[in-house]
Amino acid sequence: MPYYRDQLEWKGQQEFLPRRLRLEPNDEPAEEFWSWRGHRVHLDRYAKPDAPAKVVLHHGVGTNGRQMTLIAGAPLAKIGYETVALDNLGYGMTETAASTTWSYEDWVQVTLDFLVAEKERDPRPIFLYGLSAGGMLAFHVAAKAPKGLVAGIVGMTFMDMRNPSVMRAVAHDPVTGVVGVPALGALRRLGLGRVRLPMAMASKMSALANGKEVMKVLMRDRTSAANRVSLKFIDSLSTYTPAIPPEEFSACPILLTQPTEDRWSPFWMAETFLARITGVPVTVAQLENAGHLPFEDPGLRQMIEAIDTFVTANVPAAAGR
Template sequence: MTYAEQPAWRQIQEFLPESFRLTEATVPAEEWWDHHLGHRIHLDTYRNPDAPVKVILFHGVGTNGRQMSTILGRPLAERGYETIAVDMPTYGVTEVAPGTLVTYDDWVQIGSDLVDAELAKDDRPIVLYGLSAGGMETYHVAAVNKKVAGIVGMTFLDQRSRRVRVETSFDPISGLVGASLMKLLSATPLRTLRLPMRLVSKMRALVNDRGATRVFYTDPTSAGNKATTTFLSSYLNYQPAVEPRDFDACPVLLTQPAADRWTPLHLSEPFLAQITGVPVTTIMLDNGGHYPIEQPALDQMVEAIDAFVAKSARP
């Protein structure tokens, strides 16, 4: 399947301001990238050989690449950047290798490999952007791949933090025991058990519009997805290659939606406060939910990321 055949993203984008909706004339090109782990990775691309910087967009555990293209990929492309939105395995329309148990470690590896694949084509700087869990993924990728020129997150959630787990899980109890339970189950025949993400996370706070939430839930390629206990264990127990106090790879930008009911600012601050080796900037997005569909948050996000990415292009 391609997004040309998938109706869910069109229904979801109806909740966005008209200026952020894709039309037949503005939809991204769809590419396929054969990864060495066996997955056929789907990429939404706005290729531009004259662009000074490439921006790779990571989704979270309740979204997919096309939803990144709508709120940021196309707007940045219109400002002269090349953008690439990736569907990580089990999300979007990426084709998962048969018989594979996908882990969060795979996501980080794929992100790093995509950076290398793009740099093999040319030497333009690459900035990573991530929404929700994708925000921390940008850090995890930059921690293993020092070729990244900058990272932008809509949140930076260190799942090793009890407070992060408690406040972002479905409820406090699952937040307290979830990581240990998933680790236990992943070592048993139940490692392939698939759980609805809406029942293990605070997915109800993905967007601040009930109608949009209902549509997201019907989309099995984003918020309606199910994840294995193996994936959940690897995500909740992931250890970064570099601790934040030692991170010196590239500048960091947090674009924090001010009305985020899932991952408010105080959950990212403790992690970012430990990063002292590179500049760290926080920009608040007024009125924006976790996946922002509101103004002025969307325009503020594009402006802030445009300014951040532009600095990466300077010699």
């Protein structure tokens, strides 16, 4: 059974973080597995039964749950929140059922089902944090969730892949951005959806982090940036339609934590999408000097401060923490 405690990749990656964020063995989260439709979903958890709220963290298509723990889960736990970082299907330490080809729809559903299971055993408010594609996943989950399940969304960028301008900007190259989506759909119809390819061939993975040396380390990690995914997953990610359009979204408030030096998903992408949301408060925190997957201060400090302020404002009991 795979555990991060036995993996070297994340330990090398954390050497590029500010020293205060590097985990020593006694600081590491508890590792759990949660069963879902034959899959074993890995969780990094900092359990805090007396915390006013729980923050569930989600990675994107070039990251994993342990990286979310490093930049957000552990720091938020230190200031008093329970945090859970989820490895979705095909990423991190999650074990997928044999002979299955998962889709982005499965990513949405497994996350939603996990939140429902958490809420059934623990009534505390749940906030969703998503980095990169995880930001849109947080929106997609909240749009599909029962009323009151999600107390708030924190998105580290929001990329609506159905927007042609966004697709061209986040794709590996301009040609892929223009012809990729129709081609993927055609290949799925031909029965080739199970074919896997490196996510770096489809997306602008070279812009995941700012810095050549850290990118070398990240691109050696087959559980995150060097992962391979199916054509079915990429096609479904590119074409997914939310259960509720942004113009009708009223589930919970939203916080955008936008890195100012994001070379993959600059501010205009999230701004274009969030401008369509008028039914709930939307706030923005700019993270100075930070890249798409941030390794930099002061952006990392600003992110934790913004999340703390956001959660406190939306959970009255948290004010007395």
